[in-house]
Amino acid sequence: MRRSEFQRAxxxxxxxxxxxxxxxxxxxxFSGRTAxxxxxAGVPPREVWLALCDQTDVPVPRRHGAGRLEPKRS
Incomplete structure (x- = not known):
């Protein structure tokens, strides 16, 4: 997950x-640190996203693939 994908998610x-x-x-x-x-501090965005999901009880099906753009249609 890129930082931009984290933001979108x-x-x-x-x-x-x-x-x-x-x-x-x-x-x-993350020992009380914010996202x-x-x-x-260099924590990968995917790890931060998953920790944020855990902390806020985001359902598992909405955690994976979040933040990705839809593929362009030709």
């Missing part, structure tokens, strides 16, 4: 709350 799942969740929610998987802090 968070925005798609959480809508208007996405910015505040990334900036303010302490993630137990933004974990990303800044």
């Amino acid at each position: 968070v925005e798609s799942e959480f809508g208007d709350r996405s910015d505040s969740l990334v900036a303010d929610l302490s993630l137990s998987a 933004a802090e974990a990303l800044s």
Whole structure:
């Protein structure tokens, strides 16, 4: 997962709350760091996405493949 895919996944799942969740929610998987802090520390976006999903009880089927763009149709 790229950083841009992480952004799209968070925005798609959480809508208007996405910015505040990334900036303010302490993630137990990263010793209380926020998603933004974990990303800044070099944690891969996929790991941060999954930790955010765990912390906020996102159903498993919505966790995988999130953030990817739809393929272009020819």
